[in-house]
Amino acid sequence: MGAEEIKPSEPSADYGLPAKKLKGHKTGYMRRYWQLYAMLLLPVVYFIIFKYIPMIYVQAAWKDYKLDGTSIWNMPWTSKNGWKHFIDVFKNKQFHQALRNTITLNLLDLVVGFAVPIIFALILNELRMKKFKRTVQTVAYMPHFLSWVVIYGLAVQLFATNTGIVNNALEGMGIPRIGFLDKEIPWIIMYVLIGIWQSFGWNSILYLAAITSINPELYEAASVDGAGRFKKMWHITLPGIRPTIVILLIMSIGNIIGSGFDRPYALQKPLVLNVSEVLSTYIYKIGIVGSKWERGIAIGLFQSVVGVFFLLTANALARKLGDRGIW
């Protein structure tokens, strides 16, 4: 859910920097902390090689991709002033379907799933038994490390219509079997719930970290003033982690038409294809399997542009409402 992308431990290294002293000596700043910059080199190289160089091929979205060894720079532009692939994509019915599904599933994830790790972090924070707290925390993280293929396997064991344990139990109670994984609406619900189950523990890490650094004196003062647990939670903890919440919310909104590949691909089956085909799996099928590379690139580009637009909008909104946002 993008939570992993924040690396709070990295910048913390120059926390408490005597900023005044360095004023006017900015080269000194770099010289003094050159080790940190050296460490940055590796990720920068990584980004250049794997994220920036491939961008050269973004232009294929406007070109007829040739396989005869022509350089990408020399490949001919497509008809319709180079916009042929985009026009083909936007006229395509399956693309509309995939776009609709992507937005639906991501919105549901956001609406239903966004608050879950926050609530979990708050509850965990209130636990006083350290051992119990740690156990719960660890257990909640674990699904994050399972591959989606394994998760689908588990889901089949539990929810298959005719052999799943849950359905067997339902039948035992006289309730008719439910096609959790092979009917469209139940599938959407399962998709969202399984997603939450897989990620809420992991996503709560950032919130828990945020909570631990709230000044304890605030709680003490509140106790003296007679605030109970809920009051403290409401007036101290939540405002304390508000910046974190806003940042993560902005990032989720930025990702509203993007999506991971593993989760939808592992969970989708032909019976529910109408609601489960999302852009990432569609790009895979049309681009890598169907060898319409240009279309895949065009859709990916579209996704990114719209994503950036959402990100900026959400960021601007957050700033307007008095929060700091990402920039």
Added chain:
Amino acid sequence: MIHVSSSNVIIYIKKGIVTMKKQAIALALAASMTATLVGCGEKDSKETTAANATQAPGSTDATKATDGGNTTTTTKADDGTKAEDPDFVNGKFKETKKIRVEVYDRSPEGGTDAGDNMYTDYIKKGMLEDHNVEVEFVKVPRWTEGQELNNLLSAGTAPDICVTYDYPTIQNYANRGGVLDMAPYLNDYKDQCQNLWEWLGDTNINWNKDPKTGTIWAIEGKRATANRVVTFIRKDWLDKLGLKEPTTKEEFEKCLIAFRDNAEKLLGDDADKMIPYSVSYDVGWRAATLIESFIDPNISDRDYYVNGFDDRKFTEPGTKEAIRLLNKWYNDGLMWKDFALYGADDSTEDNNMKAGFVGAITHNWDYVFRNGDKSINAELKNLVGEDAKFVAIDPFEDKNGGHTKFVTSTAGDRKLFFPATCKEPLACLMYLDWISDPAHIQYLQLGEEGVGHEKSADGKYYITKKIEGGNKAFMNSGSNIDLTITCNGLRLATEEATVLTTANSYAENDPALVAAADKIAKIDMRHDKNVAVGAIESEDGQGQILGDKRTAAYQKAVVCKPDQFDSVWDENMADYMTSGGQEIHDERDEAWVKTYGDVSSLPQ
């Protein structure tokens, strides 16, 4: 150490970076970007020149695709000089040539390295001795070969001889200038590649010849057998219930009902696991003979072709009624309830068969015999009992009372092509010739005498021996079909030897059962004919997306309630047609009329 203000810290740092030496960093970034861009540009241009050089190899013909990509002209310089090429005498090159050949990698249990084992060594050695060509094998995973090939081709690193099952894909590559025209090589060097011409014949070599331009983007590997799909039923269950082997749909249905109603008797405590008839997620393949029995056996060539883009016959007239019957069986509790939840490569269904829960299946004609002591019939014998076995039946009669099976011709199997990046097309051609030599095929298929096979007592046929996993002589694919790329299926010196050997080639299985299945698979075959109307543009790249839609449509139509069947079917069919199916249908019909005129049969 993690802080609450991760956000603050980020901003803090960002501000720091922004205020600090903005220009320096911008400069550095710009410099590194330009450096990499330049680097790339150089590499690209080098590749281009290399490719250009190879396209017009110190030889006579160059294939040139125009910008549109669709119109292709083959320019040939003076003929004849090639045959007198001083570097190539009597099929042997003066200088050692190097080629890379695609080989499927199935990674079977106990298998050897698909690209480096005693059989590939045999080929390498032979090619070096006979033609002075060094062969390197490029492994491509069998079940994702299409995607893998796409990636290799788009990156310009495809092997010099490529193999795939899907012609529209090759046409797509060709449209993008990614494929060499084989026609000039095949014709100019006909004398040097007689094995190839003899084995594949005019049919398979010219199958994909463009009627207008004469280009051949790919030649067709040959199927030694056209056998496709048959139905199997548990003979021991029939015996227990006093039933005959069914010969009609009605009798077949009665058997299924009897299985369902006698689950307790047949399976005892496991009665709830009873599956009278099992299909997989791929209904179109796994009910193929049933579907075909609803198609008019005399359907015109034109109708069959125009509706024939989908290889699971989704759009052929008659299919709907076949699925309606499956829908009825499904709702009557005669079929595997959860088939749709398990994908390709999943062994759940096989395990159901091996455990003895399944009454009948429709599948590849030799499916239950494959894999020696791990074959379904062998496992049944072990797990259930001595007499437990599947036997082949032919219960789906068509409207004329025959048992028409729509099968491919000798073509329609693997297609072989040379990508544009192939630097040694002639050496590649020699490879195809070498691999079509009957002696070489026989060695690869039977292995060494005493290890892979024994001669029968009467000397008429060969008895293949099971080679255990872990043995260096283990064949990674059945009869090494992945290596004999021009030949799929057993091919021995005589027809009789081939038939007899086939029946004896399934270790741990009764040859009589195999022979019976083989016989049934061959009843009333209707072979595909070559409709040579050129490329159908609207098919391009649609295979996967439309295939998925068809798979979903079949599944939905099988599992819905019977009273919803019509609406489910019609809705999904409409979706398929508007998603590109109609376009393909219309373009195919147009192309047909353009080539053959407004007639319903192919010219004889």
